[in-house]
Amino acid sequence: MNPTDQLVATPAPASLAAWERCRRSVGGGVSSGQRATAAPHPLFVDRAAGALVWDLDGREHVDYVGAWGPMVLGHSHPVVLEAVAAVLPRLQMPGMGHRGEYEAAEAVLAAVPGAERLLWSNSGTEAVQVALRLARAFTGRNKVVKFVGAYHGWHDSVYASVTRHEPGERATAQTRGQNPHALEDLVVLPFNDVERVRAVLAEAAERDIAAVIVDPVLSSGGLVAPDPEFLRALREGCDGRGTLLVLDEVITGFRVARGGAAERWGVTPDLWTCGKAIAGGFAHSAVLGRADVIDQVSDGVTHSGTYNGNPVALAAVEATMRVLAEPGTYERLEETSEQVLAGIRRAAAATGADLRPYRVGSILSLGLTDRPALARLQSLLLEEGVLLLPTGKMFVSTAHDRAAVQRTETAFARALGRW
Ligand SMILES: Cc1ncc(COP(=O)(O)O)c(C=O)c1O
Structure with a gap:
């Protein structure tokens, strides 16, 4: 979309102007490609606090973008900011050991039953890369099973069959420029298909399957609650066949329960990949897992990263874990x-709008697959002061209070009335 081609009158003219300027210095005018799909154009913001965001025109919005997942405590949670402010003047970035590494690790492991060790990294994409390397090294096998619609980061080896998938088990590349050979070891199966999973994993050794990686709520594939039988089939299918189960909890971790999807649906993987909410809005991620799998990093499996375990991010991780551990947090969320x-349902009923929203924990989906209809609704909601992802997903945080919830209903009623 070219900003000068904007046909709709925008409720956020300063953002449109900012985007035009940004495109002259930043490729695409956004720092992560998907942000360009926001309707009617990317919003540029000046300030955020709790559940609220203020755009460059000074308009206040109730925010359900939540930075695309990390802000489970809302924006600028005081405990997180305080922890970061305390560490900054003392230790910014040593590239050496420091106390924060194990203090934050202990806090994370205490939140996730069954996880024995972790490795620090910076993004979900990196954590997935490390997890799959560990799985291949541990099993001596090459193939990885993923599911249609699942996004596990943008690296060549798993960025496949997310928004489109050719029939069969072969991976479909997602982007121009992707190394097609990098996808040769992916096996792609339908999500929640118990029978297929059982059949494929029964032959895991013969088929050289090192790992199964699963986003338990298929968050990029339309948000789907996992069939508990499916998760059981994955665990049982990996057990005894030398295959590792990797639960990609980059979205679900510390969000659908303190111990993530593993706790909520009672499945214990061999490895967890966590990011987003783990650091309450700072850039960090981790691979959690069995000690014998993780400890391969002391035995020939490379895990590196200049910014891994930096004190600022880890102060945020530890503080986030502390706040999330407060009794009643997840019940309230x-x-x-x-x-x-x-x-939203009341607003839809009152206006007669054909909208079937649903939720999995604190992640909501409007359930709209018609892109133009969704874009129009997102634009109308922007006018009414409610922000959601271009995919129609909404991340609720602990900072969304009664007033924010009420404003959301009112905004939906008004927007749906004109939809
Ligand atoms: C399930 C899942 N895994 C991995 C990633 C990649 O994380 P990041 O964007 O931090 O690299 C994402 C990002 O949205 C995700 O949703």
């Missing part, structure tokens, strides 16, 4: 998420 959903 569920309750708020249900109220947001109920409000």
Whole structure:
């Protein structure tokens, strides 16, 4: 989309101007490609606090973008900021050992039952890369099973069959410029298909399958709750066949429960990949898992990264874990998420709008697959002061209070009335 081609009158003219300027220095005018799909154009913001964001025109919005997942505590949670402010003047970035590494690791491992060790990295993409390398090294096998619609980061070896998939088990590349050979070791199966998973994993050794990686809510594939039988089939299918189960909890971790999807649906993987919410809005991620798998990093498996385990991010991780461990946190988050959903449903019913929203924990989906209809609704909601992802997903945080929930319902009622 070219900003000068904007046909709709925008409720955010300063953002449109900023995007035009940004495109002259930043490729595409956005720092992560998907942000360009926001309707009617990417929003440029000046300030955020709790559940609210202020754009460059000074307009206030209730925010459900949540930085695309990390802001489970809302923007600029005081405990997180305080921890970061405390460490900054003392130790910015040593590239050597420091106390924060194990203090934050202990806090994370305490939150995730069954995880024995972790490795620090900077993004979900990196964590997935490390996890798959560990799995291949541990098993001496090459193939990895992923599911249609699942996004596990943008690296060549797993960025496949997310938004489109050719029939069969072969991976479909997602982007121009992707090394097609990097996808040769991917096996792609339908999500929640218990029978297929059982059949394929029964032959895991013969088929050289090192790992199964699964985003338990298929967050990029339309948000789908996992069939508990499916997760059981994955665990049982890997057990005894020398295959590792990697639960990609970059979205679900510390969000659908303190111990993530593993806790919520009672499945213990061999490795977890975590990012986003782990650091409450700072850039960090981790691979958690069995000690014998993780400890391969002391035995010939490379895991590197200049910024891994930096004190600033780890102060944020430790503080985030501390806040999330407060009793009642997840009960309240569920309750708020249900109220947001109920409000949207009431607004849809009142206006007769054909909208079937649903939620998995604190992640909501409007359930709209018609892109133009979704884009129009996103534009109308922008006018009404509610922000959601271009995919129609909404991340609820612990900072969304009664007033934010009420404003959301009102905004939906008004937007749906004109949709
Ligand atoms: C399930 C899942 N895994 C991995 C990633 C990649 O994380 P990052 O964007 O931090 O590299 C994402 C990003 O949205 C994700 O949703």
